[in-house]
Amino acid sequence: MADLTRLTAAETAERIASGDVTAVEVAEAHLARIDAVDEKVHAFLYVDREGALAKAREVDEKRARGERLGPLAGVPVAVKDLFTTEGVPTTVGSKILEGWIPPYDATVVRRLKEADVVILGKTNMDEFAMGSSTENSAYGPTGNPWDLTRIPGGSGGGSSAAVTAYEAPLAIGTDTGGSIRQPAAVTGTVGVKPTYGGVSRYGMVAFSSSLDQAGPCARTVLDAALLHSVIGGHDELDSTSIEQPVPDVVTAARNGDVAGLRVGVVKEFRGEGYQAGVLQRVDETVELLRELGAEVVEVSCPSFTKALAAYYLIAPSECSSNLARFDAMRYGLRVGDDGTHSAEEVTALTREAGFGDEVKRRVMLGTYALSSGYYDAYYGSAQKVRTLITRDFERAFGEVDVLVSPTTPTTAFPIGERADDPMAMYLADLCTIPSNLAGNAAMSVPCGLAPEDGLPVGLQIVAPAMADDRLYRVGAALEAAHQARWGHPLLEEAPSL
Numbered sequence: 001m002a003d004l005t006r007l008t009a010a011e012t013a014e015r016i017a018s019g020d021v022t023a024v025e026v027a028e029a030h031l032a033r034i035d036a037v038d039e040k041v042h043a044f045l046y047v048d049r050e051g052a053l054a055k056a057r058e059v060d061e062k063r064a065r066g067e068r069l070g071p072l073a074g075v076p077v078a079v080k081d082l083f084t085t086e087g088v089p090t091t092v093g094s095k096i097l098e099g100w101i102p103p104y105d106a107t108v109v110r111r112l113k114e115a116d117v118v119i120l121g122k123t124n125m126d127e128f129a130m131g132s133s134t135e136n137s138a139y140g141p142t143g144n145p146w147d148l149t150r151i152p153g154g155s156g157g158g159s160s161a162a163v164t165a166y167e168a169p170l171a172i173g174t175d176t177g178g179s180i181r182q183p184a185a186v187t188g189t190v191g192v193k194p195t196y197g198g199v200s201r202y203g204m205v206a207f208s209s210s211l212d213q214a215g216p217c218a219r220t221v222l223d224a225a226l227l228h229s230v231i232g233g234h235d236e237l238d239s240t241s242i243e244q245p246v247p248d249v250v251t252a253a254r255n256g257d258v259a260g261l262r263v264g265v266v267k268e269f270r271g272e273g274y275q276a277g278v279l280q281r282v283d284e285t286v287e288l289l290r291e292l293g294a295e296v297v298e299v300s301c302p303s304f305t306k307a308l309a310a311y312y313l314i315a316p317s318e319c320s321s322n323l324a325r326f327d328a329m330r331y332g333l334r335v336g337d338d339g340t341h342s343a344e345e346v347t348a349l350t351r352e353a354g355f356g357d358e359v360k361r362r363v364m365l366g367t368y369a370l371s372s373g374y375y376d377a378y379y380g381s382a383q384k385v386r387t388l389i390t391r392d393f394e395r396a397f398g399e400v401d402v403l404v405s406p407t408t409p410t411t412a413f414p415i416g417e418r419a420d421d422p423m424a425m426y427l428a429d430l431c432t433i434p435s436n437l438a439g440n441a442a443m444s445v446p447c448g449l450a451p452e453d454g455l456p457v458g459l460q461i462v463a464p465a466m467a468d469d470r471l472y473r474v475g476a477a478l479e480a481a482h483q484a485r486w487g488h489p490l491l492e493e494a495p496s497l
């Protein structure tokens with residue numbers, strides 16, 4: 001039998017539904033692949049072998065009884081370790097939650113289970129999703145399957161690496177400033193940040209609540225759409241969840257087409273700091289869009305140059321409030337509880353031992369930015385910039401249907417290169433952050449390998465809020481045109497796979 005781990009999610013679902021393979025065979029093939037490669041890749045923090053096989057058996061029994069199966073029934077998925085999973089450890093990449101077993105499922109997880117998707121386990125991430133390389137995980141870094149000495153992106157590097165290394169056809173990520181799209185770009189996969197409020201945040205460990213958004217990671221645009229439609233939609237447990245149906249992303253992904261589409265190339269996202277090979281592949285892809293019938297114009301969004309600064313005040317401010325709940329009294333780690341310390345001391349000792357450097361840096365920064373006397377100068381100003389960014393998008397979407405840019409300024413950098421330089425690390429999200437601040441929808445699709453290092457480059461596509469389907473229509477058209485040009489999916493060029 002052909003290697004089941006090489007199939008797309010759509011193909012896998014079809015083969016299970018037709019009885020060609022069983023869900024148990026599919027789950028076993030992926031668990032074997034994890035056994036074979038994850039010691040090197042380190043995409044997973046926890047593999048739920050028994051849970052996965054039990055769910056797979058359930059799917060096979062359902063099919064045997066003649067019950068109708070959903071569009072992803074029996075397909076394996078890896079879930080970022082930021083979602084609560086009932087009975088399965090959830091660490092959010094931090095020592096402070098080591099050993100915590102949540103008593104409930106996040107809405108995204110519940111929806112996966114209801115759709116009979118097979119959850120393989122939990123993936124590695126930067127602690128509390130703060131980072132762009134997965135090096136901030138308290139459990140060690142993840143390698144980029146294209147070159148294990150390089151970063152797989154972050155904060156969701158475990159999810160992108162699992163998909164890239166064929167350990168899972170699908171994964172769930174979260175994107176607060178780029179943590180789905182940036183990992184997708186540097187691993188040559190597809191990653192989508194849905195419209196803010198399009199996917200429930202219930203049961204996601206909160207980092208920056210006004211920015212956090214769950215979304216799909218996959219190897220194809222259609223697979224991402226199938227997953228998006230399973231996890232998306234209104235949830236009354238999340239007060240910011242949008243009360244509208246999920247845009248029809250699956251139909252859009254099946255009908256890739258850009259004829260007559262107006263595409264705006266963001267003028268501000270090039271120049272100093274951008275790798276030449278990244279810009280070259282992006283420019284070629286823009287040219288391809290033109291050849292496919294799109295109308296391409298340059299668009300200026302001047303406030304985008306201030307997005308990074310605004311983000312690094314807003315996100316730390318919100319995190320300083322959200323992380324106050326890790327006080328050693330409720331969940332996870334507790335240090336110094338030996339009768340000799342006061343409750344305050346236990347909290348302080350636990351936080352000292354349980355939080356890593358980047359988390360501490362952000363809590364301090366955020367607490368400072370929110371303190372009275374500084375609030376207007378920092379947080380207040382950042383909120384004003386946020387409004388300006390939203391207006392830039394509104395103006396741009398008055399002229400064009402989608403915006404495009406590089407997803408990241410560079411390809412995957414070596415592990416360790418930026419570890420001691422937070423500013424260099426933050427720059428990896430230069431192009432992705434505006435969409436989080438404005439709350440609109442964005443995707444990264446592969447657009448080739450940079451000539452200087454042979455590593456993947458991503459094109460970012462941005463659409464207005466609740467026009468997520470546009471991303472898929474454009475993404476699918478590009479995917480088909482690129483693959484016709486390359487003769488195969490980009491991942492087939494990865495040397496270590």
Ligand code: GLN
Pocket residue numbers: 129130131132154155174175176177178179180207315426429
């Ligand atoms: N890299 C950004 C940060 O460190 C974004 C993280 C994310 O999207 N979760 O905050």
